[in-house]
Amino acid sequence: MSDYSQFQQVSQAPTRPREEEGPRRFDVANLYRGPAGVEEAGPVEGLALDEKLRQAYFWITNHGIISPFYDIEYNESVAKSYTFGDQKVNLTLPSDQSYSSYVLLPLLNLAARKRCLLVGGPGRGKTVIAILMGVLGGYTLKELKRGIQHGQPQMTIADLLGNPLPSTLVSAQSMADVKIAWRQWLGMRVKIIDEYNRIPTRTQSALLTVMADDYAEIYDQIYECPEAAWYLTANDDAGGGTYQVIEALRDRIDVVVKALHFNTRFLSDLVVRIEEGIKPEEVVPAEIIFTPAELDKMTRDIRRVEFPARLRRRLEFFSSNFEFYEPGARQFEYMTKDTVKLADLDWHSMGESETGKDATADLGSQTHNGLSVRALMTSIFFVKAMAYFRGDAVVSFEDMRQMLPFVLHDKLVQNADSPFFDQVGHGALRADRVSWIRNLFDASCREYDRLDLDREDIVATLGEQLEQGLEGVTEAEVRQRLVSIERTLDKWSKGRKFYGHMYDDVLKLKYMHQRYTNYQRWLKWKTS
Amino acid sequence: MEDVVTTTPVEGANESALAGALERDRERYNGRFALARRKHRSLDGEHFLEHLRDVVGPIVEAVADAHTERVDAVTLALYDLSLDLMGSGYLGRGARNQAIPTLWQLVLPGLAAFMAEQPKRVAASLSNAAYNLSLEPTVDEGAWMKDVAGLATHCTNADDLLAGAQVLAWRHGMAHYRSSAIGVWKELSGPLQRVTLGLEVNLKSALDLENPWQRPGQSFEQAGEQAGRLQIVARLGGFLGFGGAFMTPPSLAATADGLFAYDEHGCWSIHADCFGATLQPAGPRPPEDAHDGSTLDPKSWEHLIKAHPELDAPGQVTATDHTLAIVVGHSHKVILLAEVAASAGVET
Numbered sequence: 065m066s067d068y069s070q071f072q073q074v075s076q077a078p079t080r081p082r083e084e085e086g087p088r089r090f091d092v093a094n095l096y097r098g099p100a101g102v103e104e105a106g107p108v109e110g111l112a113l114d115e116k117l118r119q120a121y122f123w124i125t126n127h128g129i130i131s132p133f134y135d136i137e138y139n140e141s142v143a144k145s146y147t148f149g150d151q152k153v154n155l156t157l158p159s160d161q162s163y164s165s166y167v168l169l170p171l172l173n174l175a176a177r178k179r180c181l182l183v184g185g186p187g188r189g190k191t192v193i194a195i196l197m198g199v200l201g202g203y204t205l206k207e208l209k210r211g212i213q214h215g216q217p218q219m220t221i222a223d224l225l226g227n228p229l230p231s232t233l234v235s236a237q238s239m240a241d242v243k244i245a246w247r248q249w250l251g252m253r254v255k256i257i258d259e260y261n262r263i264p265t266r267t268q269s270a271l272l273t274v275m276a277d278d279y280a281e282i283y284d285q286i287y288e289c290p291e292a293a294w295y296l297t298a299n300d301d302a303g304g305g306t307y308q309v310i311e312a313l314r315d316r317i318d319v320v321v322k323a324l325h326f327n328t329r330f331l332s333d334l335v336v337r338i339e340e341g342i343k344p345e346e347v348v349p350a351e352i353i354f355t356p357a358e359l360d361k362m363t364r365d366i367r368r369v370e371f372p373a374r375l376r377r378r379l380e381f382f383s384s385n386f387e388f389y390e391p392g393a394r395q396f397e398y399m400t401k402d403t404v405k406l407a408d409l410d411w412h413s414m415g416e417s418e419t420g421k422d423a424t425a426d427l428g429s430q431t432h433n434g435l436s437v438r439a440l441m442t443s444i445f446f447v448k449a450m451a452y453f454r455g456d457a458v459v460s461f462e463d464m465r466q467m468l469p470f471v472l473h474d475k476l477v478q479n480a481d482s483p484f485f486d487q488v489g490h491g492a493l494r495a496d497r498v499s500w501i502r503n504l505f506d507a508s509c510r511e512y513d514r515l516d517l518d519r520e521d522i523v524a525t526l527g528e529q530l531e532q533g534l535e536g537v538t539e540a541e542v543r544q545r546l547v548s549i550e551r552t553l554d555k556w557s558k559g560r561k562f563y564g565h566m567y568d569d570v571l572k573l574k575y576m577h578q579r580y581t582n583y584q585r586w587l588k589w590k591t592s
Numbered sequence: 593m594e595d596v597v598t599t600t601p602v603e604g605a606n607e608s609a610l611a612g613a614l615e616r617d618r619e620r621y622n623g624r625f626a627l628a629r630r631k632h633r634s635l636d637g638e639h640f641l642e643h644l645r646d647v648v649g650p651i652v653e654a655v656a657d658a659h660t661e662r663v664d665a666v667t668l669a670l671y672d673l674s675l676d677l678m679g680s681g682y683l684g685r686g687a688r689n690q691a692i693p694t695l696w697q698l699v700l701p702g703l704a705a706f707m708a709e710q711p712k713r714v715a716a717s718l719s720n721a722a723y724n725l726s727l728e729p730t731v732d733e734g735a736w737m738k739d740v741a742g743l744a745t746h747c748t749n750a751d752d753l754l755a756g757a758q759v760l761a762w763r764h765g766m767a768h769y770r771s772s773a774i775g776v777w778k779e780l781s782g783p784l785q786r787v788t789l790g791l792e793v794n795l796k797s798a799l800d801l802e803n804p805w806q807r808p809g810q811s812f813e814q815a816g817e818q819a820g821r822l823q824i825v826a827r828l829g830g831f832l833g834f835g836g837a838f839m840t841p842p843s844l845a846a847t848a849d850g851l852f853a854y855d856e857h858g859c860w861s862i863h864a865d866c867f868g869a870t871l872q873p874a875g876p877r878p879p880e881d882a883h884d885g886s887t888l889d890p891k892s893w894e895h896l897i898k899a900h901p902e903l904d905a906p907g908q909v910t911a912t913d914h915t916l917a918i919v920v921g922h923s924h925k926v927i928l929l930a931e932v933a934a935s936a937g938v939e940t
Contacts, residue, residue, distance in 0.1 A: 089771075089772075090768040090769055090771070090772065090863070090872065091769075091772045092758045092759075092761065092762065092766075092769040092772040092773045092776055093758075093772070094724075095720070095721045095724055095725075095757075095758055095761050095766070095769065096716075096717035096718075096720050096721055096754070096758075097720055097724075098719070098720030098721075098723045098724055099676075099677060099680055099682050099692075099719075099720065099723060100673055100676065100677055100682075100692075100715070100716035100717075100719040100720050100723075101673075101676060101716060102712070102713060102716040102717055102720070141876075336630065339630075
């Protein structure tokens, strides 16, 4: 038995026990299961990868990182809650398996091969958790330490990517003849950039190419990087630091994870660490380390997790609230916040207070931007990853509700001047963006339910009709559908305040109208 | 960090097999104790030594009598198991449950041959079994231990012993294991089948085992006057505050497979046969295909109530092919009734 064995105990499967389907069978073999360990611990052949991922999670929370938090909450029944303080903040005791974001999200990022930003004050374990992810990804500590890119003001592109071999520089007749000694970290499948906000702006641009497009370029030479899970650390999530982080680089971050504070009631655990002289990254058990093939398979399996249409619809509705900006243009398609941003105008000069809408109820008033395609795709991926982690083949509502705040943390730019934040109890949401985004999502769902969109969604109904195709649709039917669209638009245009979620609906109706119009013209030509 | 194994001989264990084994690998044993203390801060060196001397010692001595070459392996296995179980409060002074200490003191020394063969598996499996039996309020784990000790002379290896012990667990009241225990029993050798169940596999025993209320191998005369009559065979459950299962008087439900009793806090499956009866957790509510019990009409059940006055209160009833379950009045108990049957044939 090694000295590290007590730190290398892996939670026994199943780590997320489920109610058995069908009548429960009682096996007398279970008579011999109990407090005395009978089998030797070790890798279990044929263990499902989601189970292995959960084992990795529980190993990290039990032995790796002291993160005794459950801020990603799941409930299978009504949860007890208690109110504290003058702000009347709720503490909930979750009734189902719940998780610490600080451990879970880097792990999901490893499985999903995305880009995770770890933020928090110095000494809070950001680099340690990134290194742990690297070890779980199959790298030795030596490889990882050599591969970590440490942001510092003197970092050049050559420091980051590599140098041309001097001999080839001298003898080269053209750029194509120059050979580059590429930095080894470029080939790694777990990449760690420490203090990325201390990298000079010019070098950030080179980093952006690697992060965004998985290739590095110097002297016209290209190095194709393998798909990787990225971990970037920063002390400041507002994009500040020694150098301002360029927006394009910030936008490539898929998920932001805050290092939670240290709960001093667990100081005894720190004492044990000191006494043992052991670092968790040195004693990661072999049975929770993933091979490259396993990581590849996990990513594929995550993609296959089903996203039900009824949940997708709620995500559509939620996302539709933010882009629309009525004072931004006179052409309908351009009435977006992006139009104003590109014109580099001040929001207050746009007369946003004159729309007549209830700014406290209008979700769009709380942001300065909408969601990009990239943000939506990342959201969907992480929502699927969350379901996968929990061993589910289908995304649940709570998976979506729990993941969106972390993925959209840096994607939704808050309008801190919105009257919403002046309401009682909402001021803290200016700082607590996770709760703010979750609040946005909850409010969006309430509105979705109030509009009864699961049962009455004319745009969805007309859309499904169109998706069935135009083959065989007669001119009479086309005319009927055109009239339906026109009647709907007519009804909506009369007297209703125009909120963000209606914007995309109106544009979709216009799209459908155009499709039918073109088809009608073709039918007429065909029959003439 | 204290050394639990020192050059000073363990008191009372001078030149014993255990003392010899510990001394031969002293550093290793001390290292293991030190490591275990980091995990289980309450582990006390003195108490652990006491346990080694008084409990582990006799087992190792028994092994040494016939299997000297296995003393070191047995010592190591029991030492590690002791560290885990003592650290978790299942062995030693102030053990939270006496089943495992009793097994180690009264049963394991008599199983020396099997301990020599597979020390960790035999000790851990039987320890877990003793603990699990002790958790069932209707089961006497002491009687089970006595019968397991008696199995030793009929078993040739550890596999036989552990399989026989499983069947005995069912025989001593773990009714929920009936089906799988019968499967295990059928795979035993003939002599072991007789020792554990009183009969061997043949056509008659197959008939005996179909009816859960037919005591295998029991003749009509042995069944007594009650044979063929509906009688109370078990009372299960009780108020949660008094150690029972139900917060409120339970309701009943049944599926094609079994019986269930539930209240608003949870559901329990009911398992009963001629050897005993148990309740097992079955989730927050009965299965979807379960149908609720009917209301007990005192008039229809007059003869039953006359025979069993405690049933004289409005309640609920449900049944399977062989067992009737009734809840009455404000009682938190589930009453089971069945016809005690005679054997279809007699094994001699």
